[in-house]
Amino acid sequence: MVARTPTHRIRRSADKDPDSSWDVSTETIDDTRGNPSDHTSFSPLTGQEDQWWRHAVVYQVYLRSFSDGNGDGQGDIAGLRARLDHVESLGVDAIWVNPWYESPLNDGGYDVADYRSIHPLFGDLGEARALIEESRRRGIRVIADLVPNHTSSEHAWFQAALAAPEGSVERSRYHFRPGRGVEGERPPNDWQSVFGGPAWSRVADGDWYLHLFDVTQPDLNWSNEEVREEFLSILEFWLDLGVSGFRVDVAHGKSKHPDYQDVGGVVDHLDPAWASGGHPTWDRTEVHEIVRDWRGVVDRYPGAMLVAEAWVASWDRLARYLRPGEYHQAFDFLFLQSPWDAESMRSRVDEAVEATMSVGATPTWALSNHDVVRHLTRYALPGDVDAGEWLLGGDRDLLDLDLGRRRARAAVLLTMALPGSVYIYQGEELGLPEVHDLAPQVLDDPVWRTSGHTRKGRDGCRVPIPWTRGGSSYGFGTGGSWLPQPPEWGRLSVEAQNTEKHSMLHLYRRAIDLRRRLLGADLTFAWLQAEADALSYKHGQIVSIVNFGSRPLDLPEGEVLLLSAPLEGGRVPVDGAAWIHAPGHVSPVK
Numbered sequence: 001m002v003a004r005t006p007t008h009r010i011r012r013s014a015d016k017d018p019d020s021s022w023d024v025s026t027e028t029i030d031d032t033r034g035n036p037s038d039h040t041s042f043s044p045l046t047g048q049e050d051q052w053w054r055h056a057v058v059y060q061v062y063l064r065s066f067s068d069g070n071g072d073g074q075g076d077i078a079g080l081r082a083r084l085d086h087v088e089s090l091g092v093d094a095i096w097v098n099p100w101y102e103s104p105l106n107d108g109g110y111d112v113a114d115y116r117s118i119h120p121l122f123g124d125l126g127e128a129r130a131l132i133e134e135s136r137r138r139g140i141r142v143i144a145d146l147v148p149n150h151t152s153s154e155h156a157w158f159q160a161a162l163a164a165p166e167g168s169v170e171r172s173r174y175h176f177r178p179g180r181g182v183e184g185e186r187p188p189n190d191w192q193s194v195f196g197g198p199a200w201s202r203v204a205d206g207d208w209y210l211h212l213f214d215v216t217q218p219d220l221n222w223s224n225e226e227v228r229e230e231f232l233s234i235l236e237f238w239l240d241l242g243v244s245g246f247r248v249d250v251a252h253g254k255s256k257h258p259d260y261q262d263v264g265g266v267v268d269h270l271d272p273a274w275a276s277g278g279h280p281t282w283d284r285t286e287v288h289e290i291v292r293d294w295r296g297v298v299d300r301y302p303g304a305m306l307v308a309e310a311w312v313a314s315w316d317r318l319a320r321y322l323r324p325g326e327y328h329q330a331f332d333f334l335f336l337q338s339p340w341d342a343e344s345m346r347s348r349v350d351e352a353v354e355a356t357m358s359v360g361a362t363p364t365w366a367l368s369n370h371d372v373v374r375h376l377t378r379y380a381l382p383g384d385v386d387a388g389e390w391l392l393g394g395d396r397d398l399l400d401l402d403l404g405r406r407r408a409r410a411a412v413l414l415t416m417a418l419p420g421s422v423y424i425y426q427g428e429e430l431g432l433p434e435v436h437d438l439a440p441q442v443l444d445d446p447v448w449r450t451s452g453h454t455r456k457g458r459d460g461c462r463v464p465i466p467w468t469r470g471g472s473s474y475g476f477g478t479g480g481s482w483l484p485q486p487p488e489w490g491r492l493s494v495e496a497q498n499t500e501k502h503s504m505l506h507l508y509r510r511a512i513d514l515r516r517r518l519l520g521a522d523l524t525f526a527w528l529q530a531e532a533d534a535l536s537y538k539h540g541q542i543v544s545i546v547n548f549g550s551r552p553l554d555l556p557e558g559e560v561l562l563l564s565a566p567l568e569g570g571r572v573p574v575d576g577a578a579w580i581h582a583p584g585h586v587s588p589v590k
């Protein structure tokens with residue numbers, strides 16, 4: 001840990017904001033030090049920037065809810081192509097597109113029926129190729145979503161397995177087992193589905209199959225050579241089409257213990273008790289062999305990368321996925337889940353930086369995604385309230401959206417200057433809250449059904465995003481939106497925020513631009529001295545200070561680059577943050 005007191009003076013801008021409390025420099029920062037992440041060197045993409053992900057900003061597109069190009073109420077590739085100006089205006093390096101494959105959409109497309117085709121609702125392969133090429137011309141890469149733990153029950157392999165007898169080759173691609181009890185009437189073991197209920201369902205001839213998620217998502221058998229070969233070929237298919245890598249769904253899944261032993265009821269696999277690779281279904285040692293095989297394909301494509309969605313018990317376990325020859329990156333759910341608290345945030349940053357660097361990787365920072373309650377809403381609730389539980393009838397008076405918005409703005413300045421890469425979930429750049437009051441009859445997430453209505457599910461963070469102040473579905477499309485949008489979303493639209501000087505949208509754009517110009521691939525990072533309920537760090541040429549406390553904070557000396565909220569008497573307000581320009585000395589690596 002390196003403590004350092006910054007010594008830079010505040011330089012006043014020549015072109016002052018009329019509201020002086022928002023005063024930030026408008027001078028041109030010319031010290032870009034030949035920053036390799038400058039977009040000009042990315043356009044057109046040459047493949048030269050082979051390790052681009054180490055400091056990238058990636059924008060997550062939940063296709064169904066991004067923009068509807070054909071007026072059927074569902075987002076699609078045509079809609080995304082039509083909105084690439086918005087994505088480019090953010091200054092991001094890549095787009096990660098949630099699953100777009102042929103699918104019954106029982107789990108938002110994470111139930112894949114054909115891994116080599118695009119769902120007609122979203123477009124076709126020609127459109128996917130056009131999207132990749134158009135994005136590439138703008139200096140933006142496209143990352144696809146790979147779903148290897150399970151297929152859809154509509155996948156040809158599963159249909160063939162149902163038609164084939166017990167013990168057949170067709171069934172050996174999945175986990176079919178005889179049941180327990182005299183008549184085999186009880187499931188083969190006590191494993192539970194992540195979405196709720198038993199992880200086994202019985203087919204007509206009495207055999208049972210495993211589904212760790214929805215009943216329509218049978219788990220593949222990764223001990224089967226044909227399964228392994230098939231995924232190598234799927235990787236090649238999409239890399240040949242031009243994607244720059246994959247977000248790998250349930251990277252901690254796939255492998256199962258061959259004895260299928262009981263786990264003793266509902267046991268949380270994130271419990272540190274399981275942090276030894278001994279769980280029969282999650283985070284098993286064998287999953288590392290699988291990714292090593294994949295690298296044999298991925299490494300043939302310059303600039304291609306793999307980012308793991310791995311829910312594991314600790315950073316010790318997660319770092320194993322990032323060892324040389326394995327994943328290039330992994331999402332950090334410990335940081336994402338941190339309460340709004342300086343100590344917790346700091347220790348989670350420390351853990352992530354130390355663990356990733358110990359294996360030569362870099363951290364990733366994300367605050368939201370399509371599976372969790374949007375962070376603006378999480379930050380708007382008291383720290384001891386579980387946002388997921390609160391969705392289901394919690395006290396609405398606990399929600400303070402102004403507070404959530406202030407914190408979400410400060411969180412931009414907290415995360416965007418950290419070393420490593422940042423993942424932004426569509427709509428967070430507009431400050432969208434969770435839509436917490438969706439009526440039960442519109443809920444689509446299998447979590448709602450499978451949990452027996454004890455968990456509301458993830459629809460509230462998947463509501464189509466607003467583009468215009470008014471009009472059909474606020475510009476999402478001409479035919480309404482598949483989930484209802486709240487009436488106040490017109491005010492949060494891209495159109496509305498484009499004209500507001502201090503909008504969330506401008507904050508994201510400005511932060512990403514400064515980050516690109518002042519940080520680049522630089523990984524030098526050090527904490528600075530700060531009050532107990534504040535965080536301050538220096539990374540490259542940026543000092544970031546975030547106030548988690550209950551009184552305004554002194555601003556470090558130096559040129560103010562960016563503020564999340566107006567200063568109060570020259571000080572950083574409660575739940576506010578600031579960036580100060582700190583050229584010159586380079587802090588040592590932690």
Ligand code: GLC
Pocket residue numbers: 107108110111147213249250309370371
């Ligand atoms: C991942 C996805 C989630 C999906 C689940 C099952 O966690 O992010 O949306 O439901 O895998 O595929």
